[in-house]
Every structure is written in C-alpha cells, then in structure tokens.
Amino acid sequence: MASKITAPADYKTEMMLEANRRAHEHGIDLSKLPQLLDMNADTITDNVHSINANCPDDRMKFVFKHLIQHLHDFVRETSITTEEWMSALEFLKDTGKMCSDIRHEYILLSDVLGVSSLVDSLNHAKPPGATEACVLGPFYTEDAHVFQNGDSIASEDKGDYMYVYGKVTDTSGKPIPGAIIDTWETDGHGLYDTQYADRAEPDCRGRLFSAEDGSYAFRAVVPVSYPIPSDGPVGKMVSALGRHVFRPAHLHMQVDAQGYEKLTTAFYPRGDPYLYSDAVFGVHSSLIVDLQPVTDKELSLKRGFKDGKPHMELKRDLILATPEEGLAARKKSMPAVKQE
Known part of the structure; x- marks a missing residue:
C-alpha cells in the first residue's frame, strides 16, 4: 500500500513568507498588489494598468500606461488573430537578429x-x-x-x-x-x-x-x-x-x-x-x-x-x-x- 504524502502543517505559511521575502528583494509588497484572476477582453487592460500603478517613476508609469492602452486598443480594433500576432513577434525577433554594432535594424x-x-x-x-x-x-x-x-x-x-x-x-x-x-x-x-x-x-x-x-x-x-x-x-x-x-x-x-x-x-x-x-x-x-x-x-x-x-x-x-x-x-x- 502506497504511503500517503502530506505537507507539513506550516507549509503554506513558509511558502508565503518565502514569496514575500523574494518580492521584498525587488521592492514589492505582495499585500498591496491587486488580485488578478480570470482575465478576459473586458478586464485585462484595467488590470494591467492596476499592476503598474505602483511604479515609482511617474514618467515611466505615464508612458507605459499610454503604450499599453494604445496597444490593447490596437488588438481590439483590428481583431488580430493569434497567427497574425505570432507573425508580428517573429518579425520583431528577426529584426533583432539583424542588429549589430554597425547595423541598426x-x-x-x-x-x-x-x-x-x-x-x-x-x-x-x-x-x-x-x-x-x-x-x-x-x-x-x-x-x-x-x-x-x-x-x-x-x-x-x-x-x-x-x-x-x-x-x-x-x-x-x-x-x-x-x-x-x-x-x-x-x-x-x-x-x-x-x-x-x-x-x-x-x-x-x-x-x-x-x-x-x-x-x-x-x-x-x-x-x-x-x-x-x-x-x-x-x-x-x-x-x-x-x-x-x-x-x-x-x-x-x-x-x-x-x-x-x-x-x-x-x-x-x-x-x-x-x-x-x-x-x-x-x-x-x-x-x-x-x-x-x-x-x-x-x-x-x-x-x-x-x-x-x-x-x-x-x-x-x-x-x-x-x-x-x-x-x-x-x-x-x-x-x-x-x-x-
């Protein structure tokens, strides 16, 4: 008969403490982050904005808010397909491969x-x-x-x-x-x-x-x-x-x-x-x-x-x-x- 595997009684506590410690190393307090779950076309944009709201650089926060908004609007307005988006990402990858110290693709x-x-x-x-x-x-x-x-x-x-x-x-x-x-x-x-x-x-x-x-x-x-x-x-x-x-x-x-x-x-x-x-x-x-x-x-x-x-x-x-x-x-x- 196989032995039953059980987690230690303090498993979740230790896991949460370790997660918070790692986040703290990056200047993040997990308790202050919004709860993100079940993303869909109606909620994803606002949720990305909310997760970026703690950015300490106001100019960066401002620029990325508009970048994300316009990018998400582009996806909605064009109804871009998964295949088309992957082609775009491949294009960007290929563009990067062409870059060097003397060629700036x-x-x-x-x-x-x-x-x-x-x-x-x-x-x-x-x-x-x-x-x-x-x-x-x-x-x-x-x-x-x-x-x-x-x-x-x-x-x-x-x-x-x-x-x-x-x-x-x-x-x-x-x-x-x-x-x-x-x-x-x-x-x-x-x-x-x-x-x-x-x-x-x-x-x-x-x-x-x-x-x-x-x-x-x-x-x-x-x-x-x-x-x-x-x-x-x-x-x-x-x-x-x-x-x-x-x-x-x-x-x-x-x-x-x-x-x-x-x-x-x-x-x-x-x-x-x-x-x-x-x-x-x-x-x-x-x-x-x-x-x-x-x-x-x-x-x-x-x-x-x-x-x-x-x-x-x-x-x-x-x-x-x-x-x-x-x-x-x-x-x-x-x-x-x-x-x-």
Missing part, C-alpha cells in the same frame, strides 16, 4: 514607420533661423576618423568630388569655435561603408572641428539616392506595403558644441527623384540645397582635389540653438498631454 524600423521623424519633430524643434533637425538614420557609427579642415572624408574613386564648407554660428550669427562636426554619407554607388562585407576602416565619414572663426570645410563625394537595406525584415515589410525603399541623396551632419543643443541634420541636393517620397520621411524644405559646379582648375587644386578636377560645391552654415531657445521652440510644438 530597429532604428530603420522606427524610421520607415515615421516614428523617428515624429519623435524628432517633437523633441528637436528649433527656433526661427536655426538649422532644422532631421532623423539620425541607421548608419551613424562612433568610429569616424578625425580630420583637419579641408581634408577628405572619402578615399579616392568613391564618387564625384564635392567640397562642403560654411560656418558654425548661433542664431545671432556669432561664430562658434571648436564645435565637433560628425559627417557621413554614401559613396557614389549608394552604399555606406558599413554595408561592405570587407570594411576595414571608416570611409565617407569623418569628424572635424570648427575653426576660431566658426568655419569648417571638408572634401567628400556627391551623395546619391539609395535603397534602404532590403535584405532584412524591415525592407521586406516596406515592399509588402506597396512602398518603394529609396531615400533621396543626402549628406548627414551632426554638430555638438558646449552651451548649445546638439544638432542632427542632413542636406538634400535639389532635383533628386525621391525627394518628395523619402522612405523614412526625413526631408524638410529648409534642408534642400543646391550644389554648384566648380570648373576652376586652380581652385580645385587649392582645395586638394586630384589633378584639379572639377567638383560640386555645397556652402551651408550650421546654425545652433541654445537650450533656452530649443525649449521655447519645443513648448510651441509639443501637443498638450495631461500627465496623469
């Missing part, structure tokens, strides 16, 4: 959904006169070489020559010396250096500093339009939505100077066929630029171009806002949202 996803542009517009609004900001994009890297003013950020035979110059100033026109300028672009084939499997070092990207008078200058190549990476889940999603995958030609620039807001922007040569249908919604009218041809051989030689060959010229001042000016601009652009 999740940034690309944010870009093509217009979220990056929306977040940027709200958080980086600029006062009148300041250079407008736009999306960072997925191809920025931290390993750019430092160049002197006038040097080339691109190795030879990477595309048609271009000379970029101007001044870094504040909104009153006062020069800003010592500003850190990061710049990056595609080569003439429409590829960033990170897209080459044999990448040995940074190319078509660089870092330089504005001079005492705020001036900066560097040699580059004329950027060309290009497709966003189409070998991953994001590119395939864009095509499935019936959209093209192209970005208009552009030159990225990021400027950081003490006492001023960091500027992340890009300049788009006029006439590009994708200028008005950018796959990542990044183009602003104020950032459309005109490239001017330079055929003066002596000037080309002076600027350092091989054999004095003709080049295109882009002159553009980079006008930075102070934190106070930026805050005033954001207050005007931010929607009125009640922070519950």
